[in-house]
Amino acid sequence: MRNGVIAIRRDGTLALMNDEAYRIFALTRQAGDIGRAFADVLRKRPDVIRVLGGAFELRHLPNRAELRLKDLDRVIGYTLSQVKDGGGQPTGAVMFFKDLTQVEELEERERLRDRLASLGEMAAGIAHELKNPLAGIEVMAGLLKRQVPDSVDAQSLLADIMSEAKLANAIVVEMLEFVRPLRLQVERTVLADVLHQAVTLAETKAPRGKVSVAVEIPAELPVIDGDHHQLCQIFTNLVANAFEALDGKGRITIAATAGVVEQDPAFGREPEEPMPIVVVDVADDGPGVPENLTDRIFNPFFTTKPQGSGLGLAIVRKIVDAHNGWIDLSSSPTAGTCFRVTLPVSSTSEWFK
Ligand SMILES: Nc1ncnc2c1ncn2[C@@H]1O[C@H](COP(=O)(O)OP(=O)(O)OP(=O)(O)O)[C@@H](O)[C@H]1O
Ligand SMILES: [Mg+2]
Secondary structure, three states, X not given: OOOEEEEEEOOOEEXXXXXXXXXXXXXXXXXXXXXXXXXXXXXXXXXXXXXXXXXXXXXXXXXXXXXXXXXXXXXXXXXXXXXXXXXXXXXXXXXXXXXXXHHHHHHHHHHXXXXXXXXXXXHHHXXXXXXXXXXXHHHHHHHHHHHOOOOHHHHHHHHHHHHHHHHHHHHHHHHHHHHOOOOOOOEEEOHXXXXXXXXXXXXXXXXXXXXXXXXXXXXXXXXXXXXXXXXXXXXXXXXXXXXXXXXOOOEEEEEEEEEEEOOOHHHOOOOOOOEEEEEEEEEEOOOOOOXXXXXXXXXXXXXXXXXXXXXXXXXXHHHHHHOOOEEEEEEEOOOEEEEEEEEEOXXXXXXXX
């Protein structure tokens, strides 16, 4: 963030006002501004006139003070100093300032994150407390089952109790995973290894049946900065979903490509080098996601499956976000579903921070 600077002379004329100052005060530079009375140039900003006007009267000039420009809905942080001649007499004053509006927004976001973090902590606490009684129910139902070997009814009821307890426990474990703050262990990660491992892991989560899986990775795909384990979880969840959608028959294609994205000038930043990225498509030729559900499938606990917890894609999104990447969905009943995960090659980039 650049500084705004305004300098005035002892006689009240404007000596200097830089572009950032004009921008922050939403004024347009006019020929002849320099040398005119500052109170005239700044007449639309009376609060600023008041601050500058005090520059020769106040004994202690404000250092790092804040000023709210109400009509602009802007907050600036400023420092005021006098300029003195050789004999120590003030000949002018300078105001340095910064637009703090963005800083305030960042702080607000930080506060929101803190709130979510404590909510997550609470959920984690509850989930943790539930784990023990659930394990207890499962173990005791198992013991009871052995005590009534001859009662067919009791056997089947107890088997149900055990499988329900197991299911509840799986949800609790997944929920713990979801609410736990993500700490990435970033290392140089070979995506080919991640993707092959993910297919194997997905087979343990969902039945593959006769589904064919093609993994297409160009040899020159760059190594990326990422958390191997977490990235693996992204693709395990996506492939498991595809297995479930395909229900034993069909085709999954996992294709990775390297590319760059141009900086969007709409971000209002300095033009930067294009950012190198890796794109991974996980596509299946299954039934697709109904259009009215596409907004909801990433929500925690949204599921259309009787045994699903609905956390799979929420976790995917969280891990992708943590890597400063993004995920898109395209789907149709005829073409199937494709999840596109885009990840920056280098985590040191400042592009989307
Ligand atoms: N490849 C896909 N094809 C069609 N629908 C999908 C696909 N992937 C996800 N969905 C839809 O998105 C929903 C949410 O998926 P998500 O992985 O978050 O939860 P889930 O698979 O239902 O449960 P789990 O927590 O066990 O993963 C699914 O219930 C399904 O309706
Ligand atoms: Mg899932």
